[in-house]
Amino acid sequence: MSTSRLFGTVRTAARSAASGVRRATTSAGGSRAGPSRLALGAAVAIAVPTALYLSRGSTELDSRAVAVKPRKAKAGVVSVADVVQRAEGDAVWVVINGEVYDMTKFLDDHPGGRDIILANRSRDVTPLFKPRHPSDQLEGPNLPDSVAKIGPLDPAASEAELDAIRLQISAEQLAEEERIRAERAAFEERGLGSVINMRDFERVAEPLLSTVAWAYYASAGDDEITKNTNASAYQRVEFRPRVLRRVGAADASTTLLGCPSSIPVFIAPAAMAKLGHPLGEVNLTRGAGATGIIQAISSNASCGIDEMVAERLDGQPLFYQLYVNRDRKKAEELIRRLDANKFDAIMLTADAPVGGKRERDLRLKGEFEGPAGGVSVKSDDTQGVSQAMFAGVDPDLNWDDLKWIRSITSIPIMIKGVQTVEDALQAYNAGADGILISNHGGRQLDTTRPSLDVLLEIRKHAPQLLRPEFRAPTGPTAESLAHPERLTPADDASAKPLPRRFEIFIDGGIHRGTDVVKALCLGANGVGVGRGFLFAQSVAGEEGVEHAVNIFKQEIELALRLLGANKISDLRPSFVEVKDK
Ligand code: HEM
Ligand SMILES: Cc1cc2nc3c(=O)[nH]c(=O)nc-3n(C[C@H](O)[C@H](O)[C@H](O)COP(=O)(O)O)c2cc1C
Structure with a gap:
């Protein structure tokens, strides 16, 4: 799997049926223009506070x-x-x-x-x-x-x-549109060449987005402490590279829940991509298909499921992030739809029974923003708008519901938002196929621990949840000292894998290929990136997504080689050391 294109090139029938629509939207500002030209203009039209x-x-x-x-x-x-x-x-x-x-x-x-x-x-x-x-x-x-x-x-x-029925445009709004138009024109001159890492995408995206879109994407809970520590935690992990290990070829491809992926990174589900670009999540579907990675679609996507499925290449895996509607009939209808569309995994979001307090949004709008599950249920006066945003999502969701979901679909299920070793164990015991360690990018409860610390806690208290070769401590071990010629701990017959598949994913604050490699050395199967891909598609649509994947791919392959590894399956805890806080 060394090529970046892992899936077939034949689009589904649904996509052909939708092609008329797509052509129309593309010519209005989509990103299928030639590689030399970034089609950015129409995004301005949606930059509406x-x-x-x-x-x-x-x-x-x-x-x-x-x-x-x-x-x-x-x-x-x-x-x-x-x-x-x-x-x-x-x-x-x-x-x-x-x-x-x-x-x-x-x-x-x-x-x-x-x-x-x-x-x-x-x-x-x-x-x-x-x-x-x-x-x-x-x-x-x-x-x-x-x-x-x-x-x-x-x-x-x-x-x-x-x-007489046209929306009113204020002078303030016109000024914002003008500002964005000028910023986009200036960026078009520079092109994507000026974006060489994921932080660049964020920096470039800010002036290209409306104030509302920037606040929505960048915001996190309360003081945004967890959002920041999610990222800084990776600095506490340091590499122990091995040398003279024939690293002429490096391959970053892997499989995530059985699905091929050109890099161990997937697009974490994030709502309202159209706030940043007129084609929204369709950019993510196309970019993921072209580069061979997996998109996890948000329940609150601003594109319809059919629109994204129509863009899917033959064999292209898609995950779906589920908020369970308290009206179980509606929830069941949605799950059946996922079945019918052959989704490859369901990510059951468990960390957002209600919305976090996102103050950047609050200051702009005087009301909360957040996942609502694309559903509508009456709010009462005591709840206010913030809870209305979450009103359709069942706050009483519990572990029994996992059994209920399992009873109506055979799609693999992972629990998204696990933040303790206890819940990781409970997810396994309840029959989940995996967990996504996540604090929603710091958007929910602020001052929760960074995601990376939760992975470390699982390593310490429930190593049996990890694949056997990742249960070893970080740094040198008796075995590595006795056999320095071996890159990896030898297979240990007593180290039994779990009786069934259980994969561990992590998201939050991942900006670098080195962050990805560190998470994998510590036992994660793959990582999710949320804001990074939102910014990438906002800046340059599908082309932005492809550029982001290429950045990650190059950085991961570079890190592999400089570590003395050739492929993802070479990674082991002995390649890193974790500094105390
Ligand atoms: C079929 C009727 C409608 C449905 C089912 C619906 C559904 C929704 C949902 C689910 C959200 C939350 C999205 C999220 O945060 O992820 C939302 C937000 C929003 N809707 Fe609607 N909507 C409807 C009609 C309208 C209409 C008629 C308007 C315009 C007047 C409108 C304007 C908005 C705006 C501006 C937001 C964002 C609110 C904010 O940023 O705080 N919607 N809608
Ligand atoms: C703007 C935005 C919208 C999001 N919407 C959702 C959502 O609808 N459902 C969900 O489960 N997670 C949502 N998330 C959380 C992401 O799936 C992911 O956990 C988080 O973005 C990872 O952190 P990162 O942005 O630092 O990569 C959202 C995140 C952002 C930034």
């Missing part, structure tokens, strides 16, 4: 009503005047993609809060809606029961009429 819409309110009804003379539309279509009329009164209508919807009964269900809809009632909210919701959100079973479709907006409406 929510707060600016919220501040506008719907106070100028009178002038809107005057502008739109009542005119009867053809039967079966809704006139603009009809829409404008709903700017007052009980019924709350909006227009999305040329269709008129009645949101009256949905207001309290909206995971993004009722204010945003009320403030924009009787407007064409498409530019606000599109970057934040899957493209199939309004189709078939995805349309919430409490939203009523009224009908198509009058296609014969004049520009003057449409002006």
